[in-house]
Amino acid sequence: MAPTEIPSRLEVAFRKGRPALVAYLMGGYPDRAGSLAALRAVALAGADVIELGVPYADPLADGPVIQHAAKVARARDGSFGLAETLDLAAEAATIEDMPPLVVMTYLNPMMRMGFPVVAGRAAEAGIAGFIVPDLPPDNPMAAQWMREARSRGIDTVFLAAPTSTPERLALVGERSAGFVYVVSSLGVTGERAELPAELTALVGRVRASTSLPVAVGFGVSTPQQVSNVAGIADGIIVGSALVKRQDDPVALGDFVRSLASAVQRR
């Protein structure tokens, strides 16, 4: 396959000579204006990539913090969803020094809107990539979506799990674009007191399966954990710990600064 002419903004964001901090925020939480303020605060505090979650009624892969934020966002502003999140992203993209934005959404809102429309609107909004946790890379719909996304310079990031066999890791590594998202441990998103001891080995297996940057998420919530993961991965994804502070942009900014400096100390 011919390499794409457009350089991947995500790959560039991970190749700064140090690990990248990926900040997850929930679109429309605590309301539209609040999530825009949070995006601004996180960009200013030094996040290298921002993942923007789409509020969804049945968030299968998410723990209590993100479930709650999605519920609040859906209850306000006329049920915040994929369309509203893409609008929000378009507005956020005009903020100075806004890092690349990645949309994290479940598949059904994308199917409801239609893949060509989603990809078109996402491209207009300047979205760099999509993460769709319930769309495995070998599902026929993944191929359909990637046809739409690729032609518009949008990366699709697939997930590698602790349970993934070598064959699955090869598939995830080969089909992903931008980076590979390593799920640190079994279970849903949310803070964990400790990350599994096997994480280093898992990241090593993923690295062996891809030339893309490798980022670790699920359960990473403290500066100490961020610093530890920065020792083994190209990126660290922090979600629930930020969403918990998302209704207070000042506290959120302070916290992200502490995470960013934990990355840079490596």
Add this chain to the structure above:
Amino acid sequence: MSDVLLPSVESAYSSPDAQGFYGPYGGTFVPETVIPALAELAKAYETALNDPEFRNELGYLLRDYVGRPTPLYKAERLAEAVGLGTVYLKREDLNHTGAHKINNSLGQCLLAKRMGKHRVIAETGAGQHGVATATAAALMGLECAVFMGVEDIRRQALNVYKMRLLGSEVVPVAEGGGTLADAVTAALRHWVERVEDTFYVIGSTVGPHPYPAIVREFQSVIGEETLAQLQVKGVGHVDAVIACVGGGSNAIGMFYPFLRNLPDESRPLLVGAEAAGLGIETDKHGAALTKGTPGVMHGFYSYLLQDDAGNPLEAYSISAGLDYPGVGPEHSSLKDAGLVRYEAVTDAEALEAFALLTRTEGIIPAIESSHALAMLPRLAAELGPDAVVVVNVSGRGDKDMDIVREAGLGTD
């Protein structure tokens, strides 16, 4: 009469494909973490199916533990009351634990044991699948946790108590409307966390591949027995076969042998009855096939009740077993292909049918099964007074006493 119900090898009906698709429906839409577990399950299931020892063990349990075959009973007073020539009732209500659910729970728990898993989880709506799985777990010495919505726990207190008596943990699910769909989500989330030592016993023909195919296989005993019993009774012609559809496991168990074994031209009209709740013109129903549009939920693609932004909606039915916003993927495919007709039945119609079977035959059906029975007067109008119809009475109504009492039945 001709022997059109004799099995034939002519039928072209075969699905799913290798990736678990029934036409465009079904498939595997789940987080990467559980993909290897699904692959492992598919492999273990294939091996088990080809192992005579597995089949013998399941067959033995179905016979001596469950009490199969269940009778195919000719309900003469009911037939007369609804204006049909003959009505046969497939008596799944006579199974141990009171519904068809045990057929599948035993099959999947045997699989769990073969796979070396010592712990099973299940979701439940009305509590029938929960009780069946708790029963199978007790029988096989497996640890068991059942996820159940708080609203269903309220509606089905007796079944909750039974599960606890059987040694299972009942995990209350407060998210969403606190009903079946929320219980499935909670069970799936839990499975992602405990996938290494836990087997998820899905109760209906839903979920990611290979679950819909596994559940169909274990429930097909219903339709296979029915075909054989019709033959023994010398019934050469059947006009219609009816079953209720929530996720759709008793329906696919009844329909699949008719689809597989009979050519289109001699196959009876197959009718699935979904929950119309307070009416399909309201937003209080569970009629995914009648009113839904295709979408993805709980790991599979199928007709789904959803809003304009693609969020699954809460379903409603008087029956805790039918208030599911989705439906098994094979039913979506059968609907599109015109191989099964799906109609919706309101709470009020189901209650009326519940009362009618109780009074005419002395059989108290589950409120779910009453949705299937409610199709009889409609079919009588369409097929005429000589028609022969089979209804799957998927479960018995003991669990529904509080609901029918609240609805005012039996108080006059």
